[in-house]
Amino acid sequence: MPFTHHVDVRYLEADQQGVVFNMWYLAYLDDAMTGLLAHGGLSYPELMAQGWDVQLVHTELDWTGPLRWGEPAEIDVALARVGTTSFALQFAARVGDRVACTAETVYVAVETEGWTKVPVPESLLAALGPIESLR
Amino acid sequence: MPFTHHVDVRYLEADQQGVVFNMWYLAYLDDAMTGLLAHGGLSYPELMAQGWDVQLVHTELDWTGPLRWGEPAEIDVALARVGTTSFALQFAARVGDRVACTAETVYVAVETEGWTKVPVPESLLAALGPIESLR
Amino acid sequence: MPFTHHVDVRYLEADQQGVVFNMWYLAYLDDAMTGLLAHGGLSYPELMAQGWDVQLVHTELDWTGPLRWGEPAEIDVALARVGTTSFALQFAARVGDRVACTAETVYVAVETEGWTKVPVPESLLAALGPIESLR
Amino acid sequence: MPFTHHVDVRYLEADQQGVVFNMWYLAYLDDAMTGLLAHGGLSYPELMAQGWDVQLVHTELDWTGPLRWGEPAEIDVALARVGTTSFALQFAARVGDRVACTAETVYVAVETEGWTKVPVPESLLAALGPIESLR
Numbered sequence: 433m434p435f436t437h438h439v440d441v442r443y444l445e446a447d448q449q450g451v452v453f454n455m456w457y458l459a460y461l462d463d464a465m466t467g468l469l470a471h472g473g474l475s476y477p478e479l480m481a482q483g484w485d486v487q488l489v490h491t492e493l494d495w496t497g498p499l500r501w502g503e504p505a506e507i508d509v510a511l512a513r514v515g516t517t518s519f520a521l522q523f524a525a526r527v528g529d530r531v532a533c534t535a536e537t538v539y540v541a542v543e544t545e546g547w548t549k550v551p552v553p554e555s556l557l558a559a560l561g562p563i564e565s566l567r
Numbered sequence: 568m569p570f571t572h573h574v575d576v577r578y579l580e581a582d583q584q585g586v587v588f589n590m591w592y593l594a595y596l597d598d599a600m601t602g603l604l605a606h607g608g609l610s611y612p613e614l615m616a617q618g619w620d621v622q623l624v625h626t627e628l629d630w631t632g633p634l635r636w637g638e639p640a641e642i643d644v645a646l647a648r649v650g651t652t653s654f655a656l657q658f659a660a661r662v663g664d665r666v667a668c669t670a671e672t673v674y675v676a677v678e679t680e681g682w683t684k685v686p687v688p689e690s691l692l693a694a695l696g697p698i699e700s701l702r
Numbered sequence: 703m704p705f706t707h708h709v710d711v712r713y714l715e716a717d718q719q720g721v722v723f724n725m726w727y728l729a730y731l732d733d734a735m736t737g738l739l740a741h742g743g744l745s746y747p748e749l750m751a752q753g754w755d756v757q758l759v760h761t762e763l764d765w766t767g768p769l770r771w772g773e774p775a776e777i778d779v780a781l782a783r784v785g786t787t788s789f790a791l792q793f794a795a796r797v798g799d800r801v802a803c804t805a806e807t808v809y810v811a812v813e814t815e816g817w818t819k820v821p822v823p824e825s826l827l828a829a830l831g832p833i834e835s836l837r
Numbered sequence: 838m839p840f841t842h843h844v845d846v847r848y849l850e851a852d853q854q855g856v857v858f859n860m861w862y863l864a865y866l867d868d869a870m871t872g873l874l875a876h877g878g879l880s881y882p883e884l885m886a887q888g889w890d891v892q893l894v895h896t897e898l899d900w901t902g903p904l905r906w907g908e909p910a911e912i913d914v915a916l917a918r919v920g921t922t923s924f925a926l927q928f929a930a931r932v933g934d935r936v937a938c939t940a941e942t943v944y945v946a947v948e949t950e951g952w953t954k955v956p957v958p959e960s961l962l963a964a965l966g967p968i969e970s971l972r
Contacts, residue, residue, distance in 0.1 A: 442729060444588040446583050447583075448583065450583050578868075593724050594849055597848055628760065713858075716852065
């Protein structure tokens, strides 16, 4: 069961076409990632207090439909892959079973001192949960 | 002659009513304030390098009409008042002579160490230019 | 008892000073207004379906402290005044008892056809609840 | 020579790490796309007046470094591919020769009536310019 982050779509996020403007999906994904970590027992500030942070290096988004203001949107998020210094999350933004957007992001783990790449910390890996498929 | 900051209204800033959503005006005012300082010979990073910063403590906005995507918008900005540790700027957001919003903001000067109030620094005062009326 | 809208401060809303950038408060107020109406039994889309909308004509904000990412923020909102074609809401954004920002906004009621001012509709007035003081 | 769109990075777009938060790159790409069309002699509102619009169906972004507030950022944009009902643009966001982000987006052409896919209109194709490589 992937973790699901609830999103309250804001009025201001819908554009003249009446649908959520594309950039706000990246705001939702960021919130969902933080939510996943918290759900796994690691708050993002704790991660940083441990001397580590993550940096986004790649994102892919595929839109298959709209999200609209007032819709009860959910963002599913799950771990897709783990490398030595990086990991990938997959996401689906949906209203019920209607998927508006799927996405995948790749993060690298870095030290907060100097921002050099490090192996993905154990505490972070544990919080990300198992590798799962959203579909 | 007040300083005028040009704004390119973004598509995403217009909401379902086809007009710029209210919060983006605060983005425009912030840009215009930075532009006023730069015009006066002081970049905001320089101000901070001198050990000072400003904090927003009050803003008032009055909307009299819309701004729309693609309109050539201008933000007039001028110094309205100077106190001991604070100063006020006034703004008008307009397209040609049609004013969409007038605003006034009050900033206090602070030290970047400890964020305590300080008298408005000379370098900042000089950059803000003379007290002027926008109307 | 005023209505309280919960806000999840987003990572992206905190600026280089580590505090929520001023414009996002207007996003929070807009959310809180919609929440107040829904709490009073009138969804904003319903209001529009009845042929009415509201337009923001004035906002005043006073900041007395910061909001930070991850803080459990609450936005109190209550009806402050009712005029013939307008009404005012007051707001307080706080974390527990620590108030970060107080605000007041004035809206005018308009017809969705032609955007002319109208007396504040009964259904809207009923949803706004009683006039209350936040302090 | 690809078209280059100048971006004034806003103070509010830099996050607690002091770098532009990822979602704002999608704002920059959208601005750059509109700029490319205008440069090619077709304003986006004209396109819509002709009965056509475009919808984003896919975006990929790769970050190789930061953008910071006050940096003179440029967004290069060029046509990458044309299909029957879709076309792809490629982008590079950079400061001088230092590239912060490369991206590719795929749009489909639609009718503004009913939002059904249509062959990419001639007027749009002409405005997009030749297929070019950014690297």
